[in-house]
Amino acid sequence: MTLHLYNTLTRSKEPFEPLEVGHVRMYVCGPTVYDRAHIGNARPAVVFDVLARLLRHLYGRLTYVRNITDVDDKINARSVESGEPIGELTARTTRFYHEDMAALGVLPPDVEPRATEHIGDMIALIERLVVGGHAYAAEGHVLFSVPSMDDYGQLSGRSRDEMIAGARVEVAPYKRDPADFVLWKPSPPELPGWDSPWGRGRPGWHLECSAMSERYLGQSFDIHGGGQDLIFPHHENEIAQSRCAHPGSGFARYWVHNGHLMVEGEKMSKSLGNFFTVHDLLDQAPGEALRLYLLTAHYHQPFDWRAEGLAQARATLDRFYRALERVAEVPLPEAPVVPEGVLAALADDLNTPLAISRMHDLAGALNRAGTVEEQGRLKAELLAAGELMGLLGEAPEAWFRRGLKAGAPDAAHIEAEIARRAEARKGRDFATADAIRDALKAQGIELLDSAEGTTWRVVEPDAG
RNA sequence: GGCCGGGUGGCAGAGUGGUCAUGCAGCGGACUGCAAAUCCGCGUACAUCGGUUCGAUUCCGGUCCCGGCCUCCA
Numbered sequence: 001m002t003l004h005l006y007n008t009l010t011r012s013k014e015p016f017e018p019l020e021v022g023h024v025r026m027y028v029c030g031p032t033v034y035d036r037a038h039i040g041n042a043r044p045a046v047v048f049d050v051l052a053r054l055l056r057h058l059y060g061r062l063t064y065v066r067n068i069t070d071v072d073d074k075i076n077a078r079s080v081e082s083g084e085p086i087g088e089l090t091a092r093t094t095r096f097y098h099e100d101m102a103a104l105g106v107l108p109p110d111v112e113p114r115a116t117e118h119i120g121d122m123i124a125l126i127e128r129l130v131v132g133g134h135a136y137a138a139e140g141h142v143l144f145s146v147p148s149m150d151d152y153g154q155l156s157g158r159s160r161d162e163m164i165a166g167a168r169v170e171v172a173p174y175k176r177d178p179a180d181f182v183l184w185k186p187s188p189p190e191l192p193g194w195d196s197p198w199g200r201g202r203p204g205w206h207l208e209c210s211a212m213s214e215r216y217l218g219q220s221f222d223i224h225g226g227g228q229d230l231i232f233p234h235h236e237n238e239i240a241q242s243r244c245a246h247p248g249s250g251f252a253r254y255w256v257h258n259g260h261l262m263v264e265g266e267k268m269s270k271s272l273g274n275f276f277t278v279h280d281l282l283d284q285a286p287g288e289a290l291r292l293y294l295l296t297a298h299y300h301q302p303f304d305w306r307a308e309g310l311a312q313a314r315a316t317l318d319r320f321y322r323a324l325e326r327v328a329e330v331p332l333p334e335a336p337v338v339p340e341g342v343l344a345a346l347a348d349d350l351n352t353p354l355a356i357s358r359m360h361d362l363a364g365a366l367n368r369a370g371t372v373e374e375q376g377r378l379k380a381e382l383l384a385a386g387e388l389m390g391l392l393g394e395a396p397e398a399w400f401r402r403g404l405k406a407g408a409p410d411a412a413h414i415e416a417e418i419a420r421r422a423e424a425r426k427g428r429d430f431a432t433a434d435a436i437r438d439a440l441k442a443q444g445i446e447l448l449d450s451a452e453g454t455t456w457r458v459v460e461p462d463a464g
Numbered sequence: 465g466g467c468c469g470g471g472u473g474g475c476a477g478a479g480u481g482g483u484c485a486u487g488c489a490g491c492g493g494a495c496u497g498c499a500a501a502u503c504c505g506c507g508u509a510c511a512u513c514g515g516u517u518c519g520a521u522u523c524c525g526g527u528c529c530c531g532g533c534c535u536c537c538a
Contacts, residue, residue, distance in 0.1 A: 008468095011468085029538075030538095031538080032536095032537090032538095037538095038538090040537085040538055041538055042538085043538065044538050045538085072536080073536075074536085074537095156467075156468090156533085156534085157467060157468075158466075158533095158534075179535090181535065181536090182535090182536090204536080205535090205536045206535095206536080226538065227537080227538030228468090228469090228532070228533075228538080229532075229533065229537055229538065230537085230538070231468090231533075232467090232533065232534065232535085233534085233535050233536075234535090234536075234537095237535085237536095257538095258538075259469080259531095259532080260531085260532060260533095260537095260538075261538080262531080267531085267532090296476070296477070296487090297476085297478095298477085298478080300469080301469085301470080301477090302469080302470080302530095302531060302532075304476095306475095306476085308475075308476085308488095309475090309476065311488095312475085312476065312487075312488055315487085315488070316487065316488085319487085319501095322501065322502085323502095326501090326502085345478090351478070351479095353476095353477055353478050353486085354477095354479080354485085354486085356477090356478095356486080356487080357477085357478070357485065357486035357487070358486085359486095360486055360487060361486075364502095364503090367501095367502055367503075368502090368503070425497080428497075430497055430498070433497090433498090434497095434498070434499085437498095437499080446499095446500075447499090447500090448499085448500055448501065449496080449498095449499080449500080449501095450501075450502090
């Protein structure tokens with residue numbers, strides 16, 4: 001099965017071929033750690049987590065690098081504002097990020113480099129650029145000379161002239177060309193800074209990804225990912241830095257960008273009050289539901305985050321887990337199974353909505369299955385599909401009984417009531433049976449009868 | 465202004481040059497003491513106007529809307 005990916009560089013869907021047989025290398029732009037991750041930060045993390053799982057499945061070995069940006073003017077500003085020292089702010093925010101991503105079922109990347117630990121690599125990169133005539137020092141700054149690169153602008157598809165025509169280009173007096181961008185800038189004593197040949201200073205934003213991707217993945221690697229808003233200027237400038245520092249190197253070959261996220265049809269922003277952090281949303285729904293919801297639209301499309309959509313994602317997981325719960329005792333086949341339909345959907349440029357619909361097909365077939373062998377096979381396929389997507393990792397019972405609140409009846413009490421009700425039903429005393437069921441329902445416990453007996457689950461009043 | 469990406473049934477959301485998306489919601493039925501779940505069946509959907517074609521939601525062009533980016537926002 002051949003993976004196809006939409007490559008921003010060529011604006012077309014291409015068959016994927018790793019540079020090295022059996023080993024894929026991927027770099028994804030990670031968070032700037034100055035605040036809790038919002039749901040828009042979660043989308044690329046989840047999308048590229050699915051891609052990472054797929055790459056490991058298809059090619060065996062993956063080196064996945066996702067950085068932590070811990071030197072940045074937004075961090076400095078937040079620290080000044082709150083009084084919290086920068087080191088504590090970035091360490092705390094990084095910890096929160098890890099917790100939130102884990103709740104979303106996002107596996108850790110293989111390498112998670114911090115910018116502040118690679119300043120030496122960045123300085124070395126700047127020196128190469130200066131020697132090669134692609135960068136120059138001016139007033140304590142070092143700038144990348146955009147006119148020094150013949151084919152600048154390939155990724156974003158814009159010419160230098162077009163950029164200069166843009167009204168928002170601020171031309172600092174020390175720039176030789178309006179399009180030039182900062183590689184290194186001076187730091188006053190109160191801000192983080194490192195000694196360099198150009199004085200005490202700190203790196204420009206684009207530099208860290210060039211330096212760290214080279215350190216861990218080499219001068220040429222397979223996939224570079226991030227949000228669509230990073231295409232310009234961030235990724236364009238990364239390409240400029242890396243390829244001019246190492247003439248002849250290819251840098252990243254496939255550029256994969258996820259679409260942006262809106263909330264209830266509006267652009268997400270703090271002023272509109274529709275700014276959701278992952279942490280807040282985890283109070284409203286299980287992380288797995290947030291994750292599934294993010295995967296219900298193709299990664300390339302804009303995503304409109306809506307409360308109703310989240311409830312639907314949760315209902316979808318209820319359906320999958322119900323199908324699995326019904327065959328909880330059915331053994332899995334010995335040989336590993338591959339869910340071909342789901343795999344094919346994901347291999348086609350990560351078509352997660354189609355993959356989910358094929359998981360629905362599997363769940364429906366599992367509900368209809370007549371023999372234990374068939375049930376075992378379909379159960380295994382659904383679970384394997386879930387693993388590729390980072391879903392269905394819980395025991396069905398745990399899924400349905402999550403959120404059992406303090407003060408609610410405990411499991412032993414519920415089981416005793418179920419037994420009492422079974423006696424009543426046996427004696428066809430349905431009034432008593434229904435009274436027991438209603439009483440538990442009022443306490444947030446729902447009883448479900450089936451041919452095999454009665455099970456229970458926690459009712460989520462906020463599920464609608 | 466420039467560069468991108470879109471407009472699919474009540475909702476979400478894939479896909480395709482010519483009988484099927486899928487899920488939720490709705491309607492009917494089976495099953496059930498009743499619920500719930502599950503199963504079966506049911507919908508003249510593809511912004512608009514032209515063009516190409518035996519045939520277009522799908523290809524081409526115009527129009528109208530919507531969204532993103534255009535120097536540090538995933």
